[in-house]
Amino acid sequence: MKLKNNPENYSKLASFTLRVALAIPFLYAAVAATLQPEAWIGFMPQFLQNLFPSSLLLGAHSSLNVILGLWLLSGWKTKYAAALSALTLLTITLTNLGALDIIFRDIGLLLAAVSLALLHYKK
Amino acid sequence: MKKTLLIISILMVTFLVACSPAEKVPETTGATEEQPTAITEAVIEESTPPASDNVIKITANGFEPKTLTVKAGDTVTFVNEDSDKHWPASAMHPTHTVYPGSDVKKCGSDESIFDACKGLEQGESFSFTFNEIGSWGYHDHLRASTTGKIVVE
Numbered sequence: 001m002k003l004k005n006n007p008e009n010y011s012k013l014a015s016f017t018l019r020v021a022l023a024i025p026f027l028y029a030a031v032a033a034t035l036q037p038e039a040w041i042g043f044m045p046q047f048l049q050n051l052f053p054s055s056l057l058l059g060a061h062s063s064l065n066v067i068l069g070l071w072l073l074s075g076w077k078t079k080y081a082a083a084l085s086a087l088t089l090l091t092i093t094l095t096n097l098g099a100l101d102i103i104f105r106d107i108g109l110l111l112a113a114v115s116l117a118l119l120h121y122k123k
Numbered sequence: 124m125k126k127t128l129l130i131i132s133i134l135m136v137t138f139l140v141a142c143s144p145a146e147k148v149p150e151t152t153g154a155t156e157e158q159p160t161a162i163t164e165a166v167i168e169e170s171t172p173p174a175s176d177n178v179i180k181i182t183a184n185g186f187e188p189k190t191l192t193v194k195a196g197d198t199v200t201f202v203n204e205d206s207d208k209h210w211p212a213s214a215m216h217p218t219h220t221v222y223p224g225s226d227v228k229k230c231g232s233d234e235s236i237f238d239a240c241k242g243l244e245q246g247e248s249f250s251f252t253f254n255e256i257g258s259w260g261y262h263d264h265l266r267a268s269t270t271g272k273i274v275v276e
Contacts, residue, residue: 036217039217039227041265042264049266096267096268097268098270101215102267
């Protein structure tokens with residue numbers, strides 16, 4: 001990809017970088033929650049823990065993360081993948097505000113997802 | 124434009140410094156290093172612990188009191204009064220390494236750590252003796268948003 005004098009290519013590279021930047025934590029979280037479920041169940045909202053078994057919650061969480069990670073990497077309908085990623089990250093952030101020392105990075109990821117969605121808004 | 128970016132950058136740095144989690148940083152005083160090494164104990168009991176001022180109740184609303192100030196060498200007891208399981212442990216989730224010597228990886232070993240190492244059933248308690256001076260954040264490992272603080276003077 002020749003970047004010089006071609007703004008469109010910079011835009012594509014920015015999109016690719018953002019997609020990879022978002023996909024990595026989603027895929028990592030999916031693997032980590034599977035390997036070490038006790039470390040992740042604490043992030044699930046209490047009302048969900050009361051309604052569903054931990055294994056089901058973490059399984060659903062990991063599945064969603066894998067889908068989002070692969071969807072972002074695929075580059076297919078990125079606008080929607082980014083919007084769903086932003087919604088997921090917003091939910092994670094809002095339901096874990098008490099653990100802000102840990103989830104502060106998710107705020108950055110949330111804004112990165114919003115940026116990606118905006119980058120593809122008219123495409 | 125450059126001026127605006129510079130102002131935003133300065134504001135962000137100021138905000139980050141102001142919001143830095145001070146409770147996670149242990150107070151480094153000489154007193155800690157000069158103190159003789161005391162035996163640290165971590166005990167889980169199934170019955171009601173003896174009456175003490177240094178008791179933290181765990182309810183559906185979280186830890187009560189949320190912040191407790193004790194003297195170095197005091198033992199703090201966490202009592203689960205909720206029907207759900209609760210797992211008190213040192214910050215930070217999920218590694219529990221903020222309190223010196225504590226680490227979730229040490230669960231199952233003979234070492235005494237600021238970590239219940241399991242979800243306490245209703246009525247169960249966990250006691251830990253704090254020998255390190257500082258402000259020590261802790262949380263419920265099963266609900267990462269439920270937090271508290273032990274100030275050791």
